[in-house]
Amino acid sequence: MLETYLTDRDADASLRIRTAAVLLFARQGYAATSVRDLARAVNMTNAGIYHHVSSKEALLADLMREAHRGLIDSTVRVLAGVSGPAERLGLLISSLTAIHALNPMITRVMDGELRSLTPASSAYDEIIGLRDAYEDQWRRTLADGVAGGVFRVADQRLTRLALMSMCTGTSEWYRHDGDSSLDQVCAEFVAIGLAAVRAPVPMITRPDLSLLPIYPWEPPDVLPLSAPYRS
Amino acid sequence: MLETYLTDRDADASLRIRTAAVLLFARQGYAATSVRDLARAVNMTNAGIYHHVSSKEALLADLMREAHRGLIDSTVRVLAGVSGPAERLGLLISSLTAIHALNPMITRVMDGELRSLTPASSAYDEIIGLRDAYEDQWRRTLADGVAGGVFRVADQRLTRLALMSMCTGTSEWYRHDGDSSLDQVCAEFVAIGLAAVRAPVPMITRPDLSLLPIYPWEPPDVLPLSAPYRS
DNA sequence: ATGGCCACCTACCGAACGTTCGGTTGCGCA
DNA sequence: TGCGCAACCGAACGTTCGGTAGGTGGCCAT
Numbered sequence: 001m002l003e004t005y006l007t008d009r010d011a012d013a014s015l016r017i018r019t020a021a022v023l024l025f026a027r028q029g030y031a032a033t034s035v036r037d038l039a040r041a042v043n044m045t046n047a048g049i050y051h052h053v054s055s056k057e058a059l060l061a062d063l064m065r066e067a068h069r070g071l072i073d074s075t076v077r078v079l080a081g082v083s084g085p086a087e088r089l090g091l092l093i094s095s096l097t098a099i100h101a102l103n104p105m106i107t108r109v110m111d112g113e114l115r116s117l118t119p120a121s122s123a124y125d126e127i128i129g130l131r132d133a134y135e136d137q138w139r140r141t142l143a144d145g146v147a148g149g150v151f152r153v154a155d156q157r158l159t160r161l162a163l164m165s166m167c168t169g170t171s172e173w174y175r176h177d178g179d180s181s182l183d184q185v186c187a188e189f190v191a192i193g194l195a196a197v198r199a200p201v202p203m204i205t206r207p208d209l210s211l212l213p214i215y216p217w218e219p220p221d222v223l224p225l226s227a228p229y230r231s
Numbered sequence: 232m233l234e235t236y237l238t239d240r241d242a243d244a245s246l247r248i249r250t251a252a253v254l255l256f257a258r259q260g261y262a263a264t265s266v267r268d269l270a271r272a273v274n275m276t277n278a279g280i281y282h283h284v285s286s287k288e289a290l291l292a293d294l295m296r297e298a299h300r301g302l303i304d305s306t307v308r309v310l311a312g313v314s315g316p317a318e319r320l321g322l323l324i325s326s327l328t329a330i331h332a333l334n335p336m337i338t339r340v341m342d343g344e345l346r347s348l349t350p351a352s353s354a355y356d357e358i359i360g361l362r363d364a365y366e367d368q369w370r371r372t373l374a375d376g377v378a379g380g381v382f383r384v385a386d387q388r389l390t391r392l393a394l395m396s397m398c399t400g401t402s403e404w405y406r407h408d409g410d411s412s413l414d415q416v417c418a419e420f421v422a423i424g425l426a427a428v429r430a431p432v433p434m435i436t437r438p439d440l441s442l443l444p445i446y447p448w449e450p451p452d453v454l455p456l457s458a459p460y461r462s
Numbered sequence: 463a464t465g466g467c468c469a470c471c472t473a474c475c476g477a478a479c480g481t482t483c484g485g486t487t488g489c490g491c492a
Numbered sequence: 493t494g495c496g497c498a499a500c501c502g503a504a505c506g507t508t509c510g511g512t513a514g515g516t517g518g519c520c521a522t
Contacts, residue, residue, distance in 0.1 A: 196426060
């Protein structure tokens with residue numbers, strides 16, 4: 001079923017390559033994935049890949065750029081019109097969690113393969129800039145909440161790093177068919193996050209899913225990415 | 232300084248190789264590190280490495296096994312004689328955080344390179360077993376606290392995964408010379424964790440550091456592992 | 463019908479990969 | 493003085509790597 005998805009002749013070849021790349025980079029890592037692995041997954045030769053992609057690293061950079069753009073754009077959409085720091089923090093937590101739960105492959109690549117880009121290259125610098133731009137949303141929200149007396153926090157940076165790790169970790173263990181629904185996860189994580197800043201939990205604990213990014217290459221559904229977690 | 236450390240003739244060659252391997256695997260990843268990289272780091276030829284190591288993968292498996300053993304043993308030491316679930320959870324959080332802060336290299340390898348071991352190999356299965364054995368400490372502590380009415384938790388599994396991600400994420404951003412001291416980080420994370428289970432924060436928010444594992448190959452001090460985080 | 467172009471192929475390049483083999487060196491010990 | 497062994501080295505093994513050059517087949521517009 002996945003096979004037919006990846007080799008479907010009707011789908012645009014570029015998209016099929018990107019889909020396979022996300023899958024393989026997430027499973028094995030960028031360095032452990034060869035262009036020939038990629039070619040085999042889409043029923044091509046390695047030379048054929050280079051008709052669609054200028055280099056292996058450019059492919060990774062493209063994926064990471066689009067992943068970050070989707071994250072940033074959807075965050076802007078989700079936060080639009082929401083002004084209360086507690087509501088904004090709740091949405092930051094729940095949207096980051098939901099994106100990682102729903103797109104485990106591309107988020108693993110996004111979060112974990114920065115080191116595979118040539119340091120100080122323009123692509124590397126660009127991704128760093130995008131990451132910083134996203135984190136600024138968290139920085140501003142926490143600062144606003146503290147300034148307004150809504151949050152009580154010992155160290156804003158520590159709080160942000162702790163909560164972001166909690167959210168991004170979701171891609172490592174969440175399963176569509178697992179024990180917890182997405183709504184449960186979001187509600188639980190928002191509760192933890194708001195308790196961390198000593199603020200009351202807002203009414204809405206999950207963004208409108210239609211505002212989240214749609215990554216066309218994220219393969220559908222259940223795929224074993226890592227060793228299963230017990231219970 | 233690092234150079235002389237890695238090439239110090241007085242240090243045992245096996246240890247020097249492991250030290251360099253931890254550094255390189257943490258920086259670049261296992262797949263992106265060649266045996267020749269390793270050899271260059273310890274001033275040997277690639278052939279010389281194989282006098283001390285049976286294969287590249289066996290080297291990784293050894294490092295991961297010893298890392299997990301150290302984690303498990305130190306956790307047993309830290310928890311010895313502590314019976315209250317809140318105290319135990321606080322120590323689980325603070326010790327896992329401290330280990331990741333003080334040993335960022337080996338913990339990155341431990342947490343992130345499981346996929347580089349051949350699936351279903353004996354080494355792979357062994358590491359999975361060690362990981363499960365460690366996580367059982369968390370499972371039992373959370374279950375005890377809920378059973379005893381000390382913790383109030385919506386979903387024990389979600390809580391555990393959230394808090395463990397928070398702790399392990401520390402190795403990605405903590406710096407010895409950074410803005411936050413280890414004591415601050417531990418205190419903050421324990422506060423977040425105990426708030427997540429609606430329990431009062433225990434007195435002790437950090438284990439005796441002498442009970443934590445001593446990894447002989449963890450290179451000393453500040454080494455830039457990833458792109459710096461702002462503010 | 464035919465010329466052009468897109469999408470891919472076969473075939474190959476130089477380099478690097480993990481690993482092995484057969485020395486050689488130098489130190490400890492009888 | 494001589495032997496053995498740990499600790500390497502130089503060179504090479506076969507394989508795979510990312511990437512390239514040039515060709516081929518089919519479809520589309522003229």
